[in-house]
Amino acid sequence: EVQLxxxxxxxxxxxxxxxLSCAVSGFxxxxxxxHWVRQAPGKGLEWVAGISWxxxxxxxxxxxxxxxxxxxxxxxxxxYLQMNSLRPEDTALYYCTKDSASTxxxxxxxxxxxxxxxxxxxxxxx
Amino acid sequence: SYELxxxxxxxxxxxxxxxxxxxxxxxxxxxxxxxxxxxxQAPILVIYKDxxxxxxxxxxxxxYSSGTIVTLTISGxxxxxxxxxxxxxxxxxxxxxxxxFGGGTKLTVL
Numbered sequence: 001e002v003q004l005x006x007x008x009x010x011x012x013x014x015x016x017x018x019x020l021s022c023a024v025s026g027f028x029x030x031x032x033x034x035h036w037v038r039q040a041p042g043k044g045l046e047w048v049a050g051i052s053w054x055x056x057x058x059x060x061x062x063x064x065x066x067x068x069x070x071x072x073x074x075x076x077x078x079x080y081l082q083m084n085s086l087r088p089e090d091t092a093l094y095y096c097t098k099d100s101a102s103t104x105x106x107x108x109x110x111x112x113x114x115x116x117x118x119x120x121x122x123x124x125x126x
Numbered sequence: 127s128y129e130l131x132x133x134x135x136x137x138x139x140x141x142x143x144x145x146x147x148x149x150x151x152x153x154x155x156x157x158x159x160x161x162x163x164x165x166x167q168a169p170i171l172v173i174y175k176d177x178x179x180x181x182x183x184x185x186x187x188x189x190y191s192s193g194t195i196v197t198l199t200i201s202g203x204x205x206x207x208x209x210x211x212x213x214x215x216x217x218x219x220x221x222x223x224x225x226x227f228g229g230g231t232k233l234t235v236l
Contacts, residue, residue, distance in 0.1 A: 035225070044230040045161070045169065045212050059222050062127065095168060105223025111216060112159040114171040114180065 009120030022096030148213030
C-alpha cells in the first residue's frame with residue numbers, strides 16, 4: 001500500500017522558519033518526482049514546488065520562490081520542504097504528493113499527482 | 127500568471143449528469159487532470175490525460191477536451207459524488223514549467 005505521511009507543521013510567527021517532512025512507503029521512491037501542494041483554509045489547491053527523482057531538477061511557484069526549498073533523501077524515502085521568511089498568507093494545509101513521472105516539464109513528460117498524503121497544517125501568526 | 131478557470135458551483139439531482147468545465151489558453155497543448163476532494167480528505171485523481179480514468183474510479187466519471195476547454199462529466203450522479211473538483215494542467219513560464227490548478231468547483235447533489 002502506498003503511503004505518504006507528512007509531519008512538521010505547527011504554529012509559527014511571521015518571519016520564522018519551519019521544515020516539513022514527508023515519509024514515503026509502498027513504491028520505489030527514487031523512480032518518481034515529488035511535489036508539495038498547499039491549501040489555505042476554505043480555499044483551493046496551490047502547487048508549491050516539485051523535485052525530480054534525483055533532485056537535479058527543481059521548480060517552485062512564484063509565490064514561494066526564494067523563500068522555500070524542496071529537497072529529498074532517497075536513502076530515507078523522504079521529501080522535505082524548508083520554509084523560511086514565513087508570511088501569514090503561507091497558512092495552509094501542506095500536502096506531499098507523488099508525481100506520475102520521474103522528472104518535471106520535460107518534452108513529452110506529463111505530470112499529475114497521485115496519490116496524496118493527508119497533509120500537515122502550517123499556521124503563520126503572531 | 128497562467129490561470130485555469132472553473133465555475134464555482136454546479137448543482138444536479140441524483141441520477142442526472144453533471145458537467146464541470148475548466149478553461150485555459152494552454153489546454154490545446156497540455157493535458158488536463160481532475161481531482162475530487164471530499165470534506166476533510168485529501169484529493170484523489172479521477173481523470174488523467176484529459177480522458178483516462180485511473181483504476182478504481184467508477185465508469186460514470188469521464189473527461190473530454192475541446193480546444194481551450196476541458197470537461198469532467200459525471201453520469202448518473204450519486205450522493206457520494208458531492209465534493210469539490212479541481213482541474214490541473216501545466217504551463218511553461220520562461221524556461222520553467224508551472225503546474226497549475228483551477229479554482230475548484232463545488233458539486234452539490236440536490
